[in-house]
Amino acid sequence: MRFLKNSVIIILIIIFYAFIIEPFSIKKSYLNIKLSELNFKEKFLNEKNINIKIVHITDLHMYKYIFFHDKILDEIKKENPDIILYTGDTIIKNTDKKDLNMFFKALSEIAPVYAIYGNWDYYDLDMINEIYNKNNIHVINDNTISIYFNKFSLKLIGLPIYKKLSCIDTTPASYTIVMEHIPDTVFYNKEAFDEANLILAGHTHGGQVYIPIITKWILKKYAFYLRGKKEFEDNKIMYINNGLGAWFNLRFFAKPEILVIKLQK
Template identity: 30%
Template sequence: MTKITRRAFLKKSFCFSLYTLLTSGIGYYYARHIEPSLLVVTRHSIRSPLIPKSFHGMKIVQFSDLHLGYYYSLPRLAKVVNRINQEKADIVFFTGDLIDDQRSCPFTSRIAPILQRIHAPFGKYCIYGNHDHGGYGTELYKVIMNESGFILLQNSEQRIRLVDGSEIAILGIDDMMLGNPKLEQTLRLARQELYTIVLVHEPDAASVIAQYPVNLQLSGHSHGGQVQLPIIGPVITPPLAKKYIEGFYTVSNLTVYVNRGLGMTRVPFRFFAQPEITVFTLQHGE
């Protein structure tokens, strides 16, 4: 007879309680219809002596994991775009998973005109997520994001340079699960003297990224667990989002931020994992 640990017993008990809650009238309605439609804007300052003085006060907006399709509509995307533009961002990052399933999404041709409306004078940048490669969607995602005015970073670097010659570096890694990530090759582009941001969909890549002179890692993929329970915490975590699930982490000299994303996958619920857009303000200083 298999012996069950106390923690495993508690987890099973809470999961059963969650199932009961979500299948009850009030709990189901909240997790299915209320929390998924919420939108939280989280704001953070990022300070470093490597951030040039001319970048001081610049705003970066990160959004992630839309999973457009049955659970996330175009009108909801339009509201997200309007909310992003209200922040008057200088730079915008999308960290992957645009469409949940390209094979069944009926409105792929109408996505780009909405994303085109995002305004960012110093550039819009994106990377692949696992759903962007899934269902043979690699080329479709590339076309949509290019038409939307985003620069797709696939194991590549982009410098953001101001008129005074000061600059920061953005590195983008291909998806770790379904792409062709050239992690070490791309990270070798990082320079000790240059403030460097890495965009990578799966947050658990941090253990490797921290070995290079990278200052900030921005990821998504986890959905903040999508469903969270007291004591137990997140119960729906995908591969490569088991260790870093939401918010800030420090890994050696690397700062990691995991965005909870906006959409849903697998199950049409969000519970104590509200959708978010993240606003970072860059600051020069110790």
């Protein structure tokens, strides 16, 4: 009887933590990239002081604007980023349009935002595009854009999720970031993978309910890699972000995540 009572207490604590505590906490991860260790052309390394800060967020899945979204924005503000990269899944069904606009208006006031679409965004792409346009969110889905920090060029390639990239700008850049929603997408876009220095993705929610070995086995057909940093040859890095929102407002050992990337010479 005592064992049963203790078991019930433990289960209730786990449920409370998974539904009330962890979904509203935020983990900040840091990725420091030393450009001098990479194989850059000499003309790009002539820049004396390269110090670029990028925030990556994903999988907002907003229904209504609540205190948690203030918390997200405050944590991003603290980092004072040069740009913000967002890799999709903005809505769920019946997302409140005014609340969604409130969030992206505040986000765009922190730093320029560059976004691609996630699979959930196709439930109401018109609403998302209207909000993005209103708040000057730069959509680079199935497109390429270059941002310049003096002579240092940062190329962003936005991968679509349901088709191959229509075309790719092969103009040399100081550093190239590929933005995708589903981690496996980049392997269907060889040109983008070859160009990439860094690949940013979301979609997996870090497993959402993360039980080592078991979660990876269950989700392996949805993503070859579940979360965090993965390194390839030639100093190529992929980072799969846990994201911010969740299905059923449930998270367990997969905290909502903000990734801070520092590009430094």
